[in-house]
Amino acid sequence: MTNLTHYRKVFKSDHLGCADLEEFQESGSNLIFTIKCVRQERGAKVAGRKIDANIAYFQENIKPLVLNATNSKTLSKLADSCFVENWSNIAVQLYIDPSATMKGEVVGGVRISPNPVKLKQMITRNDPQFSNVINAYKRDGNFSKVLAKASLSDEDMQYISNGVANGQL
DSSP: OOOOOOGGGGSOOSSOOHHHHHHHHHTTOOOEEEEEEEEEEEEEEETTEEEEEEEEEESSSSOOEEEOHHHHHHHHHHHTOSOGGGOOSEEEEEEEETTOEETTEEOOEEEEOSSOOOOOEEOOTTSTTHHHHHHHHHHHSSSHHHHHHEEOOHHHHHHHHHHHHTTOO
């Protein structure tokens, strides 16, 4: 298959759009991101125009998302607050809504899923469950079953695999 370029790619955008999400989807992303903060910005430059907007910034290295009324309403429900200052540290799943409209025209758009995201617990070396992770690795020879239920850092997985291989764990 040849590498094809979406026509929207040429239009420089400082904010997250459908073409950006399509790239994440193609790389296998589940499109779950964590909102670092939301700011109300006056005179923000969006699509060549200056507008007043709520803009979500993410902990991950992705472009910020201009929150339209639909996404703002969804986020207010997920945060259980209508105040943008309370919309921090919230994991959201984004998706492309092909039926989204702008100025009466169907253009497609980025939407925030109304379903709360359940993040896996991160297990670290300080957690009591860490010994269970080591035992599971010894039993299975991999982290598959652990990673189905929890998260581990790459460093801790390396620590366990090296420790087991060297007989230190």
